[in-house]
Amino acid sequence: MSADIRSLGLPELVAAVMVVALNAYVLTGGADFGGGVWDLFASGPRRAEQRALIAHEIGPIWEANHVWLILVVVMLFTAFPPAFATLGTVLHIPLSLMLLGIVLRGSSFVFRSYGARDDASQRRWGSTFAVASIGTPLLLGVIVGAIVSGEVGAAAMRLARAGETAPPSFASVYVWPWLAPFPIVLGVLALAMFAFLAATYLAAAARDDALRDDFRRRAFAAAVVMFVAAFGALGVAHVSAPHVRRGLMSMSGGALSLQLATGSAALLALWSLARRRWLIARASAAAQVSLILWGWVLVQYPFIIPPDQTTRAVAAPRATLVLLIGALGAGAVVLMPSLVYLYRTFGRVESTDG
């Protein structure tokens, strides 16, 4: 496919919309995962109330939140098919495990809500739900880490050259790209981020003050892990992910201000949690997590899979991109009011449902 059938800017536009969808997934679906984490760590005298609040907040909307992920996948294979093929090939193992997590988490959640009421089965589904809620974000972070580190792209190149040189070993293509320090640290970071988001949301949503304080403490704990993981990621990148290090070091002015903004959002989130300003806490936590996401995008730009697949090089033909943008626009017109309606309906109501 030559450059002349593509116009300037379309691939980047689609990529940007993709990141927006991913951002929406992290803020909504990610927080649902975080809720599962706090379900596992429910403790103290209000353990039952904590679990009830989590179930109540996730219940009506997790399936809708989940569609963001599907939208990202669909956009990826429509607009950047070689990138999708690369990810599916090299990251087969972590992606399959992540799918397992998604399936177990979604189904155990409904089985718990609708299944037998006896304690044994409640506990069984509850722990499946919680364990899957931890494993899935970890794997999501690992996958992102593997992409960012450039190892996925490198493995795909080795695979493509398989005919010319000696075939690469199984592990060098399908295991080591993701089972490495940097991806694992990013996995922890993703998990901590989701847990932090969830704790802040739950603190804001709780009705009584004691429950709010439970989640406030949890938000602080998650924030600590998040900071440690973030600095750990920088350190590990310095040693083992030169590509990332270079991206971070050669920060342009725009990237630098993004970092500053991330830092300020983090401080604001912590301050408002400390002062019990729940709505501000909620908004600034969401802003902080989103900025981290966009920071990743900026480090990686213009690559969709570093070190060789740029957004532009792997983009689908222009006709596809134009239609995709049109479909996304039309879809958004229907979608946005519906989402607003959903969150309005379930946003702030006291009653629990039967």
Place this chain on the structure above:
Amino acid sequence: MPILLLPPEFTRVLQLQLIPSRPAYCSPQFISVQYAGLQNRSFREMPDLLAARTQMALSLGFHIVFAEIGIAMPLMMVIAEWRWRRTGDRACLELARRWAKGTAILFAVGAVSGTVLSFELGLLWPGFMRFAGPLIGMPFSLEGFAFFLEAIFLGVYLYGWDRVSPRAHLAAGVIVAASGAASAVFVVLVNAWMNTPVGFTLAADGSFATIDPIAAMGSPAAFQQALHMLLASYAATGLAVAGVHALVLLRGGARAFHAQALAVALLVGAPAAVLQPLSGDVSARVVAETQPVKLAALESQWRTERGAPLRIGGIPDAERERTRFALEIPYGLSLLAFHDPHAEVKGLEIAPRADRPPVAVVHLAFQAMVALGSAMALVSLWAGWVAWRRRDLTSNRALLGALAIVTPFGFLATEAGWIVTEVGRQPWIVQGVMRTANAVTPMPGLVVPLALFTLLYCGLGTIVVTLIVSLVRATSAPSGLVPDRDPAS
């Protein structure tokens, strides 16, 4: 059926193809597209390919059951709720609420199994997606938005009984029903394109020279497959639900409640089941025209002949290229496939041996679908006749028994039908354009994920069945909500 005549746009699109006067997928000179890192591998020698195909088949076979339920249940709930609002009969309200409980479970399993599928396209068939992504992405994106609407308003419907006005609640149900049907249509358009690919031309190196994703959505098989799939969803789910309630009635369950359930389920299922053989006839004729090798496989027609017979049953023998023990109805196939007793039907011989699908599987699956479909249509006609004459189905124990027997038929027919479509397309993943063997991932050891997902689906399936059975059990106990009175009163 007159709908069969392809509109002129199709001909225009077909002329875009590599071979100007004939579409590529009809041509015996098939093109093979190759990709870096993926050798042209022999079809039968690869355990990995077999594992990948099995995993895909398993995932789709699992998902489709929940998808069909997700398409038809919302419609039935809406009808029940609407009846309650019209008549004030509490049984209808209770029905809508109980169905909603079951649907919540089934929908969640449908959503997660669908998510698995969208990833599996890349995990198992990266070569296919790299090639076809830009063409089939359009219906998948539209489907994505349909999912969104479906999930959002299902949330409102299931959890919003006390939070939104009755009218908004009913409207939410209508949106769920409509977007479920829309998502089925969109995804089936993708499959129709795999069967009859249009909307692109290839350059010499196998990349696209021109591409038209809109034309790809309107492939020649699109209309018939979408129609047949929608009818299948309503027929399978409607008759299955009717069958379950018929069984409970036979065992003496609460009469008013289950009579309403039966009525609503049959209202959705029976007309669809009666129409399904007609739509199947349309399907067969489109297949005859656009996928001659598949038609030959599903009818186990080895030689090209005029006035071909219709074979019922029989064991295809691929070695000797003949079918034994079949009941042959003279001229039947020519008549059904082309509406002309002397029409020429192409035999499997037009394709080289390596390019033929496994005939026995396809033939048997097709026979199974037709047999199951005929039984469903007959029972539906019987129910319709009884309802029309006496208006009380619940005291006709023979009919209730028949309904109970056909409970699983629709889902079995669906699985059989998809086996016809997908196995009948082999060795092609995109008919005449790309071989399945060239699309599969180069990763070795695919039996491991296959085993993992098989276990997962077995586990999930068992749990879902247990939960649904316990929900149904709960309705057999007379409920406080519903006075047990005769529905006629």
